[in-house]
Amino acid sequence: MTVERTLAIIKPDAIAKGVAGQIVTRIEEAGFKILAAKLIHMSPEDAAGFYIVHKALPFYRSLCAFMTQGPCLPMVLEGDHAIQRWRELMGATDPAKAAPGTIRKAFAASIEANVVHGSDSPTSAAFEISYFFSSLELCPRSNRGD
Ligand code: GDP
Secondary structure (H helix, E strand, O other), X not given: OOEEEEEEEEOHHHHHHOOHHHHHHHHHHOOOEEXXXXXXXXXXXXXXXXXXXXXXXXXXXXHHHHHOOOOEEEEEEEEXXXXXXXXXXXXXXXXXXXXXXXXXXXXXXXXXXXXXXEOOOHHHHHHHHHHHOOHHHOOOHHHOOO
């Protein structure tokens, strides 16, 4: 058993389409523990900082604009091998290539508007969790390591 934490985001397109609840249900049914969650509307600076590793990519500006078009729901998920398992539940970046039963296959409209985000490594999970949440916001208290 390798308990990990990962940063998930229900992206603005999913909130706008009204499928956030269905995505949260899939997360819970897969056995993840939700340690923290909050609805926020990112500024351009917030999105640019979050996706700083993608700064050189051609879709960086478009991605940042997409992520600021409305509120999104960052969450901290915990569970056995949570980083990899959450990425498997999300499905491939491009919904046309996502496996049946995945969240992106069910709800995503395009390679950009793909409804969910998930950390891709322990290093990025640590950066991304602390980008949105302080240790005081991770519940219950016994999970904070204090
Ligand atoms: P992820 O880890 O599956 O989310 O994929 P990446 O880290 O490669 O990309 C981050 C996000 O950028 C994706 O979730 C998409 O929202 C967006 N994205 C990825 N590839 C493309 C692309 O080719 N074009 C555009 N417009 N957006 C993309």
